[in-house]
Structure formats: structure tokens, C-alpha cells
Amino acid sequence: MSTYEHATGAPCTADTADDLAEQDLYASWEISRRSFLVSAAAVGTSAAAGMAHAESSAHPKVAEAHTMPMELRINGETHRLTLDTRTTLLDTLREHLHLTGSKKGCDHGQCGACTVLVDGRRVNSCLLLAASAMGSEITTIEGLSNGDDLHPAQESFLEHDAFQCGYCTPGQICSTVALMDELKRGDASVVSFESGHREGVPPLTDEEIRERMSGNLCRCGAYPNIVAAVRAVTKGAGA
Amino acid sequence: MNPFAYERVMDDKAAVHAIAANKDAKFLGGGTNLIDLMKDNVEHPSTLIDITRVQGLAEVSNGGAMIGALVRNSDLANHADVRKNYPLLSMALLSGASPQLRNLATTGGNLMQRTRCYYFMDTAFPACNKRKPGSGCAALTGFNRIHAILGQSEECIATNPSDMNVALAALQAEVHVEGPKGKRTIPIAEFHRLPGKTPQIDTTLKHEELITHVALPSSASEFATHSYYLKVRDRQSYAFALVSVAAGLMMEGDTIKRAALAMGGVAHKPWRKKEAEDAMVGKQANAQTFSAAAEILLHGAKGYEHNSFKIEMAKNSVVRAFSLALVGRTA
Numbered sequence: 001m002s003t004y005e006h007a008t009g010a011p012c013t014a015d016t017a018d019d020l021a022e023q024d025l026y027a028s029w030e031i032s033r034r035s036f037l038v039s040a041a042a043v044g045t046s047a048a049a050g051m052a053h054a055e056s057s058a059h060p061k062v063a064e065a066h067t068m069p070m071e072l073r074i075n076g077e078t079h080r081l082t083l084d085t086r087t088t089l090l091d092t093l094r095e096h097l098h099l100t101g102s103k104k105g106c107d108h109g110q111c112g113a114c115t116v117l118v119d120g121r122r123v124n125s126c127l128l129l130a131a132s133a134m135g136s137e138i139t140t141i142e143g144l145s146n147g148d149d150l151h152p153a154q155e156s157f158l159e160h161d162a163f164q165c166g167y168c169t170p171g172q173i174c175s176t177v178a179l180m181d182e183l184k185r186g187d188a189s190v191v192s193f194e195s196g197h198r199e200g201v202p203p204l205t206d207e208e209i210r211e212r213m214s215g216n217l218c219r220c221g222a223y224p225n226i227v228a229a230v231r232a233v234t235k236g237a238g239a
Numbered sequence: 240m241n242p243f244a245y246e247r248v249m250d251d252k253a254a255v256h257a258i259a260a261n262k263d264a265k266f267l268g269g270g271t272n273l274i275d276l277m278k279d280n281v282e283h284p285s286t287l288i289d290i291t292r293v294q295g296l297a298e299v300s301n302g303g304a305m306i307g308a309l310v311r312n313s314d315l316a317n318h319a320d321v322r323k324n325y326p327l328l329s330m331a332l333l334s335g336a337s338p339q340l341r342n343l344a345t346t347g348g349n350l351m352q353r354t355r356c357y358y359f360m361d362t363a364f365p366a367c368n369k370r371k372p373g374s375g376c377a378a379l380t381g382f383n384r385i386h387a388i389l390g391q392s393e394e395c396i397a398t399n400p401s402d403m404n405v406a407l408a409a410l411q412a413e414v415h416v417e418g419p420k421g422k423r424t425i426p427i428a429e430f431h432r433l434p435g436k437t438p439q440i441d442t443t444l445k446h447e448e449l450i451t452h453v454a455l456p457s458s459a460s461e462f463a464t465h466s467y468y469l470k471v472r473d474r475q476s477y478a479f480a481l482v483s484v485a486a487g488l489m490m491e492g493d494t495i496k497r498a499a500l501a502m503g504g505v506a507h508k509p510w511r512k513k514e515a516e517d518a519m520v521g522k523q524a525n526a527q528t529f530s531a532a533a534e535i536l537l538h539g540a541k542g543y544e545h546n547s548f549k550i551e552m553a554k555n556s557v558v559r560a561f562s563l564a565l566v567g568r569t570a
Binding site: 063064065066068084085086088107108109112115118121122123124127128129131132134135175178179182185186187188189190193210211212214215216 | 240241242243244245247267269270271274275278287289291292313316317322326329330333334336337338339340342343475476477
């Protein structure tokens with residue numbers, strides 16, 4: 001086992017079960033991190049000496065990973081995988097199923113680049129465990145189009161040039177698709193409340209669009225065109 | 240993130256049984272706070288007990304007054320009865336986080352949300368009594384812009400970051416919990432704690448207890464016509480409060496019959512004082528009355544290097560929130 005695997009949190013094994021019983025998991029993590037630094041230095045030295053591969057003599061005491069079989073429904077297909085329980089839905093999509101449309105921006109639920117639809121609702125896939133998503137229908141950016149026929153939200157983003165680098169775009173589009181359904185249901189936003197609109201579908205002003213899209217950040221600042229794209233595709237929605 | 244065992248439970252009894260059997264286990268709801276903190280090694284449970292599919296806890300009933308602990312924040316905010324009878328709660332919920340996060344976050348999880356104190360959330364800082372009891376409080380002399388001005392201790396000046404909790408405090412909700420020995424009810428005012436000497440303990444919920452419901456008094460629906468949740472923050476949306484105010488009025492002509500008032504962003508728990516509400520009863524609804532209530536609520540406030548501005552801001556926000564509540568619904 002290479003030290004690199006330890007560092008990335010991929011499945012590792014403890015020396016013995018007794019080792020684990022002697023310490024709580026927090027302590028074992030701390031040890032593994034220190035050991036990694038030592039091991040990483042050892043790898044560097046070994047590489048300089050022309051060795052192809054290095055094993056640390058002080059084997060890190062890392063708590064044993066828990067893996068479990070999972071069945072996930074993604075874009076209408078069933079996927080059966082055995083994953084570390086720590087795996088988020090986002091990492092499952094990108095690293096295990098190679099559905100790389102959903103992006104990892106912050107990995108902390110702050111940027112919205114990882115937005116996917118779970119049972120038709122937009123969520124941050126970086127904060128949802130794959131295990132928790134079992135039993136739900138997941139739709140990613142890859143599942144929005146019907147063959148070469150793009151979803152109207154995708155068309156609208158193209159039409160309005162609603163991106164620059166494009167990294168946040170899959171999340172922005174998934175968010176827009178969910179926003180369209182939320183409008184149909186008559187969901188409120190805090191802007192509708194502030195404008196005194198408390199029942200039914202609120203008028204979709206630009207202020208409403210900005211509030212409802214606030215969970216998706218765009219580092220390039222393509223907001224004016226994003227608002228235009230959302231405005232166009234939701235035309236007719238709202239009072 | 241430390242490795243953990245995952246189990247999914249389908250009913251409340253199984254949930255309570257599972258948590259009582261493992262002192263290092265935690266319940267997993269929406270996970271928007273817990274998974275985030277686990278990624279940064281602030282939280283490190285040995286087992287996650289996924290309660291999101293527990294039967295019977297995802298419904299809103301009784302005209303919006305009985306709320307299941309698993310109702311997602313977006314569903315609660317948009318429930319027709321809640322919007323009609325408890326718009327203050329809807330508005331508070333919609334002021335928090337983003338649509339994506341509100342779709343995941345649950346009512347029970349929001350109650351259990353931990354502080355956003357930078358020093359608590361980042362293990363690179365050695366001192367945090369909440370994360371590591373006895374290690375000190377880095378925020379006392381650090382960058383304490385978002386920290387408490389009321390109810391704090393020398394051990395901790397963190398604030399409760401929730402918007403929902405502030406509305407629940409103003410509406411005087413009750414938290415229904417279930418443990419191995421049966422059920423009990425905790426008034427919202429007693430659910431969240433002040434830090435004192437034990438800031439690592441956020442709430443009075445016991446480890447082996449499951450939150451099942453949040454109940455609102457039906458009389459609180461009388462605030463529906465005149466209520467407002469004001470959130471003051473560094474950016475318009477998707478940011479935590481510097482200060483927030485949940486304000487409700489029951490009017491009899493021009494006179495205040497009853498008032499509801501709680502503040503967020505200022506203390507380790509939603510800040511409510513009955514005396515501040517009582518001082519408004521029988522008075523004319525005007526800036527002078529609101530300001531007098533604000534003075535009572537903020538009495539004893541103490542600022543630090545970067546957050547002293549909050550004291551005046553809090554007082555002004557109380558006046559503004561009640562002024563907007565008085566205008567009432569227009570549609």
C-alpha cells in the first residue's frame with residue numbers, strides 16, 4: 001500500500017483490531033496525518049535515490065475504512081458499486097462513474113458547482129453521502145438532454161452566452177431546471193415575502209431570479225447573462 | 240474525514256435504540272452541517288445513523304403547528320399552512336442558506352446546527368473550548384466580527400447561526416424528543432444553552448434522544464398579520480446574519496396587544512427576553528415603543544474589538560423589524 005493512498009483517504013487497513021480499540025478514531029486520524037508527513041518525506045528521499053516505490057517502515061495506524069455495497073439510480077440507470085461510506089454523491093459521480101459534468105468547486109456546500117437533482121430537487125451533491133442517496137432518483141447535467149435535444153435551460157444558457165469559463169455552468173443549469181419546477185409549484189423566496197407576495201406564484205423579477213439562483217456562484221461574474229438566460233427560459237412563469 | 244459505519248433506520252424506535260447503543264454515533268439528517276464538519280475533522284462520529292427515511296416524521300400537520308423533525312427547510316417554508324399561519328417562520332427559513340441547502344436541511348438538523356465561529360470550524364487553530372474543552376477561546380482576542388454580544392462567557396463567544404431557531408424562539412415553540420425512557424417536551428428557550436463553563440454542549444438534548452417534532456402554540460398564528468424576519472448581513476443573500484430579528488405583533492386598533500421578539504447573531508442561543516415583549520403591551524406601535532423594547536433586550540450587551548458595532552445595529556434592527564411587521568402583508 002502506498003502512502004499516497006493513506007493521504008487521500010482511500011481504503012486502508014489498521015495493523016490489528018486491538019490497535020484501534022486502544023485509541024479513539026480522532027486520535028488515530030491525528031497519528032495517520034503525522035505518519036503521512038514522515039512517510040511523504042521518506043518517499044521523496046527514496047525517489048531521489050532512484051527507487052521506484054517506497055513503503056513506510058512505520059505503518060500508519062489508520063482506522064479501518066467501512067465499505068458497503070450501494071445501488072444508485074442515476075439518469076435512469078441503476079449502478080451497483082461498493083464504496084467507502086465516506087464517499088459523497090459528487091465523488092461517486094466523478095471518480096467512480098466518470099460523470100464529470102457535476103463539478104467540485106468548494107466541496108463545502110458554498111458554491112453550487114456540484115448541484116444535481118435528487119428526486120427532482122436541487123441539492124449540493126458534495127454534502128450528500130452516496131449511501132444517503134440510495135433509493136432516490138438522481139439526475140445530473142448529463143441526464144437533462146434527450147439525446148441531442150438539449151433541455152430548454154441548456155438551450156437558453158447557450159443562447160444568452162451565460163458563462164465564461166463554464167466551470168459553474170452544469171450547476172447553474174441544474175439549478176435553473178429545479179427553479180422552473182419550484183415556480184410551477186408556487187414556492188416562495190424571501191424576496192417574494194419582502195415584496196408582500198405571500199401566496200401563489202410571485203412575479204419573476206430580476207431580483208427574484210438573483211435570490212433564487214444565489215446558491216450558485218460564478219467566479220467569472222457572468223451573472224447578467226445568467227439572469228438573462230433564466231429570465232428567458234422561465235418566460236411566462238410568475239404573475 | 241474519519242472512517243465511519245453507516246446504518247439506515249426506518250422508524251423512531253430503531254433510531255433511539257441505535258443511538259443509545261453507541262456513544263460515538265450521530266444521527267444523520269440532511270448532513271449540510273455535519274458532513275461539512277466531518278470533512279474538516281471537527282466532527283468525527285464512529286457511526287452515522289441515517290434517519291432521513293424514518294417514517295412519520297416528515298409531515299406538517301395541525302395547521303402548521305406540528306412539524307416533523309425530518310421536514311426539509313424548503314418544504315416547511317413553503318407549506319401552505321405555515322405560510323398562512325406562521326409567515327415569520329417561513330421568512331426566517333427562506334432567509335437562510337441557499338435553495339440547494341434548504342432542500343437537504345431538516346427541521347431537527349437546523350435545531351442542532353453548530354456555530355460558524357471560524358476558530359471552531361478550523362482545526363488549525365489550537366484554541367477552541369467548544370471543539371477542545373480547556374484549550375481556550377481564540378475568538379476573544381481574534382477576529383470576532385460575527386461573535387456574541389450577549390450571554391457570552393470568558394470560555395466562548397460563539398453565536399448560534401440558525402435563522403429558523405430565532406423564529407421558533409419568538410413564536411415560543413416546543414421541541415418534542417424521544418429517548419429510551421420515553422418522550423419529553425423541551426421549551427425552545429431551554430433547548431439551546433448559553434456557553435458558561437461548558438461551551439462544548441450546545442443543547443439540552445441528551446445523546447440518546449431523537450428530536451421527533453417541533454410544535455408551535457396555535458395562539459402564535461395571531462402574529463401572522465404583523466410579522467417580519469429581518470436579517471442584516473454582509474451580502475444580500477446566502478450569508479449568515481450579523482444580527483437578525485424575528486418580530487411579531489398582535490394589534491388591537493393602534494395598540495399592541497401582544498409582541499413576539501427574538502434576535503439571532505448576537506448570542507449562543509436565540510436571544511429573547513419576556514420583559515422586552517411585555518414592555519410593548521398596551522403601547523402605541525411606534526418607533527419609541529420599539530426602541531424601548533430594544534433597550535431592554537440589549538441590556539448588558541458587551542462588544543469586542545471587531546463586533547461592537549453590533550450593539551447599535553441590533554437596536555436599530557429591532558425598530559426596523561417591528562416597523563416592517565406593522566405594515567403587514569400587502570398581498
